[in-house]
Each structure stands twice: as structure tokens, then as C-alpha cells.
Amino acid sequence: MINQKKLEMAYKRYSNNFIDGIKFEGVRDKYNVSRKKIEKIVGQNETEKDHILLINLNKIFKYYLSLWKNDVLISGGNNTEGLKNMQKVTFYQCMGHDIYKIKYPEMILGYSFREIVLTLVHFSMYGWEKEENILYNFMIQHFGEHLIDANEENRHIWFLLELYLQYRNKTIMGTNKKLYLTVKNMFKEVEKRCGSIPEDLNIYDEVLERWSTGDLEEIEHLISLMSEYHSGLASEIGQLGEFGDFRYGFYPIEILFLIHVRKQFDLPVPAQIDNFLMNTPEAKLVFGEREPYPKLAPALEMIDQFYRKNYPEYIPNKHGDLFQ
Template sequence: MLNPKKLEMSFKRYSNNFVKGIKFEDVVEKYEISKSKINNIVNLNDIEKDHILLINLNNISSYYLSKWKNEVLINGGVSSDGLKTMQIVVFYQCMAHELYQIKYPKMFLSYSFAEAIKALMHFTMFGWKKEEKILFDFIVRHFGKHLMDANNWNKHTWFLLELYLQYRNKTIVGTNQKLHITVREQFKKSDLEYDLIPEDLDIYSEVLENWATPQLDEIKTLIDKMSVFHSNLASELGESIEFGDYRYGFYPYEILFLIHVREKIGLPVPDHFNDLLMNTPEAKMTIDDPEPYPEWDPLLRKIDIFYRKNYPDYIPNKHGELFQ
């Protein structure tokens, strides 16, 4: 049962983390350190040390995380530009890691399966079809391998991926139905790690069976159940592995994606919500259809140009200009 007081206290800690905890000036300082390292490698065209460019993408992402939180969560703005740049960074982390498969085959990944799916979902919501397709192809090509380790416990991540597949009429491992079960079985047969993949998706299984219902009351009931599930886990901020993190804990992106998908195919959606989760500043961000690309981060641009110049097999080289 949801404890409203506990949820409110968690939300206060979630917000205060970007005021009293992660201070913006500290994030800016790390960004400036990364700037120096990136400029040095790029100016010298130092291919032997260029994996440092990939490592420093994390500091670029952290910088825009803080910008997003300050703009929306702290100051009450509605711009999603910081969030958009964060998802773009995940895209380039994926693209760059593919370059190091031979040189550093066991290199620690700077993104996770869950983060890649979040980026894919956001690209879809933003209407960035070209980049969405490139990222989806990457996910399929490496699914279950080192670059896309799908042995992941997040139930909402499997929900998002399956909903995406059904919406786009695509498949992974030959299916878009009960995907987590099929993947568990296939990974087990292939002697791949599968123990973290959930055996059930809780409320998300019910939603996947009924997400395309034409009945407004039915989808409203399902969304309310999703919100309670998310809110209970967000109440365990710092402890829950599903929604207990300070980046996305009170940002109901899985519900917003469901609403987006239904709107795109002409199905009714609720026009208001009464719960805390669906009324957080992040839930109320303005997202246009399509959403304009944000201004390029200058360090990210330098990294992209460097890889395009030195690696003919770099995926973006095959697709021309991106994110513009």
C-alpha cells in the first residue's frame, strides 16, 4: 500500500539532492577538466589515448543532468533540452564503444541496457526517426552480447522495449510478445547469463495485454496502477533498484511513453492526473511532436568529429549528419 507521506519525503530528498547534494558548480568543474582532456587528445589527434574521449562522455552527461534538474525540477521550467542531450550522449557512448571491440574487448561499458532502451524510447517520443532507427539497429545487432548485455532486472525496461516493438511492429529474438520470457529461455539455451531477467513483470504484464484498449476508463485504471507501482519504489529512494535512483526516480517516463504511443495511434488518454508522480515538474515537461534537436554540446561535437575522422567504420559515418 502506498504511503503518501513517505513518498513526499522521498520526493523532497530527490529534489534537494540537486541543491544540497550534487552542486552544479562541482559538476561544471568536472566538465571543465574533461574539456581540457578532450581538447588535448583532439588537438594532438592522439589515437592511442582516444578511449579517454569515451570515458569523458560521462562527465558531459552529468553536466546536462544537472542542467536539466536545475531548469525543470528546481526552477520549474518546462524545457527538456538537458534531458535530450543526456539521451544523445548515450547514443554516442553506444556508437563509440563499438569501435573498441577488438582493442578493448572487455572494456567496462559507460552505459547500460536500461539506459540504451531509455534513449530509444526518448528518441521515439521526440520524433527523431533517423536516430531512433540507428540506435534500434545497434541494440538488435548486439543484443545479448557485451555491448548490449540484456541480463537486466528492471521490469519497466522490459515493458518499454516490448511496447516499443509492438508499436513499431518490430521483433527481437523473433518476438514482441512476452519478450522477457523468450529472452530468458534463449539465453539459458545459449549459455548466456539470464538470472537477472525478471520472470514476471507485475503490473506491466497486464498493461502489455491491454495497452491498445479503446476504453478510456480501462487505460486510466492501468495507468493508475503503474503510478502506484512506480511511486512505491520511488519511495525507497536510494534503495530500490527499479525506481530508486536520483536521475529518473520521480520522472514517470514509462507512463509518458505509453501515453505517447496511444496518442500516436489515435487512442484516448487521460487529460489529468491527481497523484504526485504524474504531477512532478519532470512529468509536466513540454515535449513537442517532433521535438527540435538541442544545440550541440561543443565537447560532444569535437568527439564525434574526431571519431568520424579517424574511424571509417564509425557508425555515424554511414548516416551523414545526425541530430540536426
């Protein structure tokens, strides 16, 4: 049973983190410093220092994270430009690290498995099929290697990935069912790190079995259980663990994606969901059938053009213009 008061207090801490803690103005100032470094390296075509561009993508990501929170969480609006640009940064982080996989094979990654899955899912929700397919191909090419460290502990991330695979009729390691167990077992056989991969997905296992049900009451019940699971963990905001972080703690993307996928198959979805989690500003975000690409992010575009110019093997060179 959810402790409602504890949940509400946790949400207040979640919101205040971007009001009294990580202030937008401070993040913006750091972003502007990074942008000047980027402009200098790109302007002088300093290829010996170009790994610094990849490092500075993290500052760009944090800027757009703060912008998204400021626009939606704090102001209560529905502007998703910041969210889209966050995911665009993750995409280019992947593309950049692919360049350095030989030159710097152990380079610390600027993204996580979680960020890649979340980006892939959002691209599919936005209708950005070209970029989605490029990212999916990058994932399957490097899955289980340094660039895609799949030793992921969060159950909802495995749920999102598996639902995505079933929705798109795609596979990883030859399967789109119980993927996390397949990965865990295969990693064990070749002695790869897999200790964080869960043994079960809790409520998400049941949802994956029944996500395509035509019974509205059944899917309402499953969403209620998902909300309860998410809310219980989000109540521990600030602690280590699933939904305990201030980035996505109260953003119910796994429920939003489930609803999105069901709509694509003309399956019934709840008209409204009456619980605290699903009535926060982030939960109320609505994505169109084909979302417009975000406005050009100058610093990000400079990095992309630099890599296109200096590295023929850079993946985007094979696909022409992107995010347009």
C-alpha cells in the same frame, strides 16, 4: 496502499540530492576539466589515447543530467535541452564502444541496457527517426553480447522496450511479446547471464495486454495501477531496486510513453491524472510531434568529428550528419 507522507518525504530527498548533494556548479567544474582533456587529445589527434574520449563521455552525461535536474526539477521549468543531450551522449557512447569492440573487447561500458532503452524510447517520442533507427539497429546487432548486456532487472525497462517494439512493429529475437521471457529462456540455453531478468512484469504485463484498448476508463485504471507501483518503489528512494535511484526515480517515463503511443493511434488518454507522481515537474514535461534537436554540445561534437576522421568504420560515417 501508498504512504503519502513517506512518498512526499522521498520526493524531497530526491530533489534535495541536486540542491544540497550533487550541486550543479561542482558538476560543471568537472565537465570543464574533461572538456580541456578532450580538446587536447582532439587538437593533437592523439589516436593512441582516444579511448580517454569515450571515458570522458560519462562526465558530459553527468553534466547534462545535472543541467536537466537544475532546469526542471529544481527550477520547475520545462527545458528539456539537458535531457536530450544526456540521450545524445548515450547514443555516441554506443557508437564509440562499437569502434573498440575488437581493440578492447572487455572495455567497461559507459552506458547500461536501461540507458539504451530510455534513449531509444525518447528518440521515438521526439520524432528523431534517423537516430532512432541507427540505435535500434545497433541494439539488435549486439543484443546479448558484451555491448548490449540484457541481463536487466527493472520491469519498467522491459515494458518500455516491448511497448516500443509493438508500437514500431519491430522485433528482437523474433518477437515483440513477452520479450523478457524469450530472452531469459534463450540466454539460459546458451549459458549467458540472465539471473536478473524478471519472471514477470507485475502490472506491466497487464498493461501490455491492454495498452491499445479503446476504453478510457480501463486505461485510466491501468495508469492508476502503474502510478501506484511506481510510487511505492520511489518511496524507497536511495535504496537498491527499481525507481530507487536519484536519476529517474520520480520520472514516470513508462506512463508518459504509454500516453504518447496511444496518442499516435488516436486512442483516448486521460485529460489529467490526479496523483502525486504525475504532478511533479518531470511528469509535466510535454514533447511536440517533432522536437527540435538540442543546441550543439561542443565537447560531444569534437569527439564525434574525431572518430569520423580517424575511423572509417565508425557507424555515423555511414549516415551523414546526425542530430541536425
